[in-house]
Amino acid sequence: MSGAGYIALVHKDEGTSYGVSFPDVPGCVSAGDTLEEAIANAAEALAGHFALMRVDGDAIPEPRSFEQLRRDPDFLADAAGAIVTIVQPQSLAAA
Numbered sequence: 001m002s003g004a005g006y007i008a009l010v011h012k013d014e015g016t017s018y019g020v021s022f023p024d025v026p027g028c029v030s031a032g033d034t035l036e037e038a039i040a041n042a043a044e045a046l047a048g049h050f051a052l053m054r055v056d057g058d059a060i061p062e063p064r065s066f067e068q069l070r071r072d073p074d075f076l077a078d079a080a081g082a083i084v085t086i087v088q089p090q091s092l093a094a095a
Contacts, residue, residue, distance in 0.1 A: 005063065005088045006024055007023060007024065007064070008020050008039075008042055008086065008087040009022075009082040010035065012083075017031045018037075019031045019038070020087070022042075022046065022087070023069055024064055027049070028046055028049040029045065030042040030045035044090045
């Protein structure tokens with residue numbers, strides 16, 4: 001896996017936490033009470049998701065560029081009203 005970050009969509013509705021999803025990593029979602037917490041939790045969720053994918057023998061998806069995602073109608077629909085940012089998977093220290 002490259003050291004590149006993954007584009008993340010952050011959504012916030014009135015009275016809810018910030019929710020984070022990754023267009024290139026379906027099924028990997030996270031949340032937080034503040035934007036900063038949501039991004040930190042998303043980095044941890046991304047690393048954990050990739051660790052499980054490796055255990056299952058699944059290939060880690062390559063992140064698409066913003067230009068590539070802008071040509072994806074599903075991304076455009078999902079990104080409506082979202083904060084678009086980049087999240088690096090958190091380094092998993094050996095426990």
